[in-house]
Amino acid sequence: xxxxxxxxxxxxxxxxxxxxxxCKPISGHNSLFWYRQTMMRGLELLxxxxxxxxxxxxxxxxxxxxxxxxxxxxxTLKIQPSEPRDSAVYFCASSPTGVNTExxxxxxxxxxxx
Amino acid sequence: xxxxxxxxxxxxxxxxxxxxxxxxYDTSESDYYLFWYKQPPSRQMILVxxxxxxxxxxxxxxxxxxxxxxxxxxxxxxxxxxxxxDAAMYFCAYRRLNQGAQKxxxxxxxxxxxxP
Numbered sequence: 001x002x003x004x005x006x007x008x009x010x011x012x013x014x015x016x017x018x019x020x021x022x023c024k025p026i027s028g029h030n031s032l033f034w035y036r037q038t039m040m041r042g043l044e045l046l047x048x049x050x051x052x053x054x055x056x057x058x059x060x061x062x063x064x065x066x067x068x069x070x071x072x073x074x075x076t077l078k079i080q081p082s083e084p085r086d087s088a089v090y091f092c093a094s095s096p097t098g099v100n101t102e103x104x105x106x107x108x109x110x111x112x113x114x
Numbered sequence: 115x116x117x118x119x120x121x122x123x124x125x126x127x128x129x130x131x132x133x134x135x136x137x138x139y140d141t142s143e144s145d146y147y148l149f150w151y152k153q154p155p156s157r158q159m160i161l162v163x164x165x166x167x168x169x170x171x172x173x174x175x176x177x178x179x180x181x182x183x184x185x186x187x188x189x190x191x192x193x194x195x196x197x198x199x200d201a202a203m204y205f206c207a208y209r210r211l212n213q214g215a216q217k218x219x220x221x222x223x224x225x226x227x228x229x230p
Contacts, residue, residue: 033217043205043220056217089157093218102149103218105159 004106006092012112018080021109024073025094033103034067034077035091043091049075050097082113116141118208120221127196128229134181135191135224137206143167145211148182148189149218154202162204165189167211193226201228 005024013019025032033048047057049069057067064083069075079086089110093103118139127133139148150162165173165182172180177197181190193200206221 042222045217045219048217091159093159102161102164104161108157110157 004092004094004104006090006106006109008109009107010110010112012114013082015083015113016081017113018078019082019086019111019113021077021090021092021111023075023077023092023106025075025092026104027073028096029094029104030072030097031095031103032069032075033091033093033095034075035093037089037091037108038087046077046090079111082111084113087112116143116146116208116210116219118206118219118221120204120206120224122224123222124225124227126227126229127193129196129198131196132192132194133196133226135193135204135206135226137189137191137221139187139189139206139208139219141187141208143210147209147211148180149207149209150178150180150189150191151205151207151220152200152202153205153223154199159205163191196228198228198230201226 007022031050034046035043037043046059047067052069067077089108091105091108093105095101095103120137146167148165152160152162163173163175163178172182177194179192203223203225205223207218209218210216
């Protein structure tokens with residue numbers, strides 16, 4: 001398996017623009033997570049899905065952020081409008097459902113908002 | 115809410131020596147998982163080792179081992195025979211034991227430098 005695939009690897013955008021980050025989880029994994037990593041706040045969970053249904057979005061910073069999982073093989077994280085403080089590395093991770101499971105991470109998208 | 119604390123922002127060790135990274139956590143749960151993840155400069159998050167809280171035996175993976183002290187809520191990572199490739203950020207993480215999807219709660223990380 002190719003692992004969790006995120007695109008793009010890097011994104012530079014101007015303040016106010018819409019940004020869409022994409023994730024393809026590992027086939028057969030039922031759970032999908034979006035994390036954000038910054039120097040100040042470390043790794044924070046933004047939202048996670050189980051069987052394509054959002055379970056906990058309490059980490060989504062504000063209404064400018066939205067996430068969707070239209071099917072088991074694809075998820076998006078959208079920021080509209082983007083702001084410089086959104087600059088961070090965004091990770092997608094997936095895991096199979098079960099007690100003894102681990103999360104597998106993508107390589108992340110480095111977002112820079114100027 | 116569960117919290118994870120890594121009190122060492124940076125550590126360094128001579129190549130071939132042993133280093134221990136500290137992690138403490140706070141939870142009211144009795145069953146859970148603990149993890150150490152490695153993040154090299156490539157950004158990829160790589161699972162190093164996992165410990166189930168209901169197991170008394172400390173987990174080991176080749177040169178990596180943990181010292182799990184449940185009562186003290188401590189979960190340290192020992193790296194033996196350090197190699198240059200071990201240089202990375204190391205994150206301790208907690209996860210509840212649950213059949214459904216459960217999030218990982220991460221510590222702030224420890225940056226490990228290996229001196230040749």
